[in-house]
Amino acid sequence: MATNAPRRQPTLDEVAKRAGVSRTAASRVINNAPHVSRAKREAVERAISDLGYIPSRTAQALATQKTNVIALAIAGDDPALFADPFFGRVIVGVSAALEDTDLHLMLCLAASERGQARFRSLLRTRGADGVMLMALRGEDPLVRIARQAGLPTVFGGRPLRGEPSWYADADNYGGARTATEYLISLGRTRIAAITGLADTDVSEARHRGYTEAMAMAGLVPYAEHAGDFTEHSGAAAMTALLATHPQLDAVFAANDNMAAGALRVLRQSGRTVPDDVAVVGFDDLAIAAHTDPPLTTIHQPIQDLGREMTRMLLALLAGQSPSPLILPTKLIKRGSA
Amino acid sequence: MATNAPRRQPTLDEVAKRAGVSRTAASRVINNAPHVSRAKREAVERAISDLGYIPSRTAQALATQKTNVIALAIAGDDPALFADPFFGRVIVGVSAALEDTDLHLMLCLAASERGQARFRSLLRTRGADGVMLMALRGEDPLVRIARQAGLPTVFGGRPLRGEPSWYADADNYGGARTATEYLISLGRTRIAAITGLADTDVSEARHRGYTEAMAMAGLVPYAEHAGDFTEHSGAAAMTALLATHPQLDAVFAANDNMAAGALRVLRQSGRTVPDDVAVVGFDDLAIAAHTDPPLTTIHQPIQDLGREMTRMLLALLAGQSPSPLILPTKLIKRGSA
DNA sequence: CAAAAAACTGGAAGCGCTTCCAGTACGTGC
DNA sequence: GCACGTACTGGAAGCGCTTCCAGTTTTTTG
Numbered sequence: 001m002a003t004n005a006p007r008r009q010p011t012l013d014e015v016a017k018r019a020g021v022s023r024t025a026a027s028r029v030i031n032n033a034p035h036v037s038r039a040k041r042e043a044v045e046r047a048i049s050d051l052g053y054i055p056s057r058t059a060q061a062l063a064t065q066k067t068n069v070i071a072l073a074i075a076g077d078d079p080a081l082f083a084d085p086f087f088g089r090v091i092v093g094v095s096a097a098l099e100d101t102d103l104h105l106m107l108c109l110a111a112s113e114r115g116q117a118r119f120r121s122l123l124r125t126r127g128a129d130g131v132m133l134m135a136l137r138g139e140d141p142l143v144r145i146a147r148q149a150g151l152p153t154v155f156g157g158r159p160l161r162g163e164p165s166w167y168a169d170a171d172n173y174g175g176a177r178t179a180t181e182y183l184i185s186l187g188r189t190r191i192a193a194i195t196g197l198a199d200t201d202v203s204e205a206r207h208r209g210y211t212e213a214m215a216m217a218g219l220v221p222y223a224e225h226a227g228d229f230t231e232h233s234g235a236a237a238m239t240a241l242l243a244t245h246p247q248l249d250a251v252f253a254a255n256d257n258m259a260a261g262a263l264r265v266l267r268q269s270g271r272t273v274p275d276d277v278a279v280v281g282f283d284d285l286a287i288a289a290h291t292d293p294p295l296t297t298i299h300q301p302i303q304d305l306g307r308e309m310t311r312m313l314l315a316l317l318a319g320q321s322p323s324p325l326i327l328p329t330k331l332i333k334r335g336s337a
Numbered sequence: 338m339a340t341n342a343p344r345r346q347p348t349l350d351e352v353a354k355r356a357g358v359s360r361t362a363a364s365r366v367i368n369n370a371p372h373v374s375r376a377k378r379e380a381v382e383r384a385i386s387d388l389g390y391i392p393s394r395t396a397q398a399l400a401t402q403k404t405n406v407i408a409l410a411i412a413g414d415d416p417a418l419f420a421d422p423f424f425g426r427v428i429v430g431v432s433a434a435l436e437d438t439d440l441h442l443m444l445c446l447a448a449s450e451r452g453q454a455r456f457r458s459l460l461r462t463r464g465a466d467g468v469m470l471m472a473l474r475g476e477d478p479l480v481r482i483a484r485q486a487g488l489p490t491v492f493g494g495r496p497l498r499g500e501p502s503w504y505a506d507a508d509n510y511g512g513a514r515t516a517t518e519y520l521i522s523l524g525r526t527r528i529a530a531i532t533g534l535a536d537t538d539v540s541e542a543r544h545r546g547y548t549e550a551m552a553m554a555g556l557v558p559y560a561e562h563a564g565d566f567t568e569h570s571g572a573a574a575m576t577a578l579l580a581t582h583p584q585l586d587a588v589f590a591a592n593d594n595m596a597a598g599a600l601r602v603l604r605q606s607g608r609t610v611p612d613d614v615a616v617v618g619f620d621d622l623a624i625a626a627h628t629d630p631p632l633t634t635i636h637q638p639i640q641d642l643g644r645e646m647t648r649m650l651l652a653l654l655a656g657q658s659p660s661p662l663i664l665p666t667k668l669i670k671r672g673s674a
Numbered sequence: 675c676a677a678a679a680a681a682c683t684g685g686a687a688g689c690g691c692t693t694c695c696a697g698t699a700c701g702t703g704c
Numbered sequence: 705g706c707a708c709g710t711a712c713t714g715g716a717a718g719c720g721c722t723t724c725c726a727g728t729t730t731t732t733t734g
Contacts (some may be wrong), residue, residue, distance in 0.1 A: 361715080371711085
C-alpha cells in the first residue's frame with residue numbers, strides 16, 4: 001500500500017553508481033554479457049535487487065534497434081471477421097510459442113481502411129520487429145505494406161498469388177480430398193460442393209481437393225455453388241443446389257459454417273441427413289459438434305498453425321531460414337456422413 | 338522492387354538539415370506544435386515528403402515517456418479460454434475504439450504462470466501506458482500486477498472483490514432477472530438454475546438475478562447446480578438436476594455453452610424443449626442459434642463492452658475521470674422457451 | 675621472468691526524438 | 705522613436721540503454 005506508487009523507476013546509472021561500477025559494466029550484467037569480473041557482477045546484482053531496477057524496454061529498443069514486438073495482422077474484408085473463433089485459437093497457439101521469449105504480441109485488425117493505415121503506421125514507425133499476416137484476400141494491400149516495411153513476414157495460409165515466402169498452412173487440399181473420398185467410400189456419387197470465397201487460396205485448395213478426389217474415382221464434379229464461408233451463404237447455396245440438382249446424395253461444404261447452413265436447408269426441405277444426403281464440412285469448429293445431426297468434418301490444427309507461424313517468425317528473426325509448413329488435417333466422423 | 342529495402346530510415350536531423358532549420362523546429366512541425374513560421378513549416382514539410390521521413394515510435398516513446406501502447410490481458414485459468422469467441426468480439430470493439438488514435442493493442446494471454454510473468458514484465462519495463470483486464474478470477478494476481486505498475490487500469494467485468502475502480506460490464510444481474518422473469522411469465526414455477534464458476538462476479542450477479550426474480554414472484558429457487566461455463570459442465574449439471582428434481586419445468590443456465598449442454602441432456606432424457614422443460618441461456622453466442630431447438634437467451638453487447646472499456650481507458654490516459662459503465666442486456670426469444 | 679594472449683574496465687559516442695530556455699525579430703501603443 | 709508584448713529560433717540537455725575502443729590488469733606460455 002505504501003509503495004510510493006509515483007516514484008520514478010531507478011535507472012541503470014543509479015544501479016551503476018550504487019554498485020560502484022561503470023554503467024557499461026552494469027549493462028553487461030543485465031544482458032548477461034561477458035567481460036565482467038565475478039565481484040563486480042555480484043555487486044551489480046545486489047544493487048539491482050536493492051533498487052528494484054527493471055530496464056526500460058523503450059530505451060533498450062532505441063539502443064538496440066529492436067522492439068521485441070511482433071505484430072499479427074488480420075486482414076479480411078470485415079472487421080467483425082475476427083469474432084470468428086478461428087482467430088482465438090490461432091492466438092492461443094501464437095501465445096504459446098511466445099511463452100518463453102520476451103517478445104510481445106501486437107494485434108492489428110486490419111480489415112478497414114483505417115485499420116490498414118494503422119498497421120502501416122505501426123510498421124513504418126518501426127514499432128515491431130516482425131509480422132504475421134492472416135486472412136489475406138486476393139491482392140491484399142497488407143502484403144505490400146509488409147514488404148515495404150522490409151520486416152520478416154510470415155503468412156498464415158498461403159497467399160493466393162504468392163511469391164515464394166514463408167508460410168504455415170493447413171493441408172486444405174488433402175483435407176478436402178479426404179472428405180470427398182470418404183463420401184465416395186460411402187457409396188455416394190452425386191456429390192455436390194459448396195465452395196468458399198473465390199479469391200482465397202483456402203477455397204481454391206479445398207475445391208481442388210474435391211475435384212481431384214472425384215476424378216480419381218472416375219467421377220465428374222456433380223454440382224457446385226459458391227458461398228462466402230458464412231452460414232447464410234451455405235444455406236443459400238444449398239437451396240440453389242437442391243433446385244438445380246434435386247438428385248444429389250452428398251454435399252462437401254468448404255467450411256463448417258456453410259455446412260451448418262446447408263444442414264438447416266436440407267432439414268427444411270424434408271431430406272434426412274445422412275440417409276438422403278450425406279454432408280461433410282471443414283474446420284471442425286465448435287459449431288460442428290452442435291449441428292443437427294452433428295457434423296462430420298475435417299479437423300485442422302488451428303492452434304498448431306498459430307504456434308508454427310510464430311516459431312517460423314522467431315526463426316527468421318534469429319537469422320535462420322525456416323521452410324514453409326503444411327500441417328496435416330484429419331477426418332472427424334460424426335453424424336452427418 | 339528497386340526500393341533499396343535495407344536503406345536506413347531518414348532521421349529528424351536529416352529532415353532539419355535538408356529544410357535548413359533546427360531539429361527543434363522540425364520536431365515542432367511533426368508534432369503540430371506552435372512557434373514555427375509558415376515558411377519554415379512548409380520547408381520542413383517538403384523535406385519530410387522528399388525524404389519519406391517517418392518518426393521512430395521508439396525514440397518518441399523514450400523522449401516523451403509514453404509508449405502509445407495499451408495492453409489487454411486475459412486472465413482465466415486456461416490459456417485456451419481465449420479460444421472462446423467472446424474475446425474475439427471484445428477485441429473487435431477495442432479495435433474500433435482505437436481506430437482513430439495512434440495507440441496500438443498489445444495482447445497478453447495471462448492465464449498461465451508464464452503468461453502472468455510476461456505480463457508483469459511488460460508493465461514493469463514500461464511497455465504500455467494503460468491496461469485492460471478481463472476474465473479475472475477471485476483474487477487474481479493480475480490485479481496486483483497492474484496496481485503495482487501504477488498504470489491506468491480498466492476492468493472488463495467487475496472484479497469480484499473489487500475496490501472502487503474503473504470497469505465496464507454487461508448487466509448480468511438484470512439479464513438474469515429478465516430471463517427468469519420470462520420463464521415465470523410462461524407459467525413455469527419449478528425453475529432450476531445452472532450456475533457458473535463460483536469465484537466470479539458474473540456468476541454471482543447472474544445467480545442473484547435468478548434468485549431475486551424468483552423471490553419477486555413469490556417463488557423459492559427450485560434447484561441449483563454449479564457448472565464452470567463449459568458445455569460439458571452444463572450437461573453434467575443437467576444430469577444431476579434431473580436426478581434430484583425430475584419435476585423441473587424450466588432451466589436458467591448462466592451461459593449458452595452450459596445451456597447447450599443442458600439441452601443435449603434433456604433431449605437424451607426424452608423431454609421435449611420447450612414443452613416439457615423451457616431453457617434460457619445467457620450471452621447469445623453463435624452457438625445459441627444452432628442448438629436444437631435454437632436457444633432463447635440473453636444478449637449482451639460484447640463488442641460494445643470492448644469499445645467502452647477502451648474509451649474509458651483512453652479517457653483515463655487523457656487525464657479525465659470516467660465513471661464505471663453497465664451495459665444493457667436484452668432477451669432474445671428463440672425456440673427453447 | 676619477459677612477452678604474448680586473454681580478460682576486464684569505463685569513457686564517450688551514439689540510438690532518434692522532445693523540450694527547456696535564453697535569445698532574436700517584429701508589431702504595437704504612445 | 706521607445707519601451708513592451710508576442711511570436712519565432714535553435715543550442716543544448718535530456719530520455720535510458722548499448723557498444724566501440726583504447727587502455728589496464730590478469731593469466732598463460734615458452
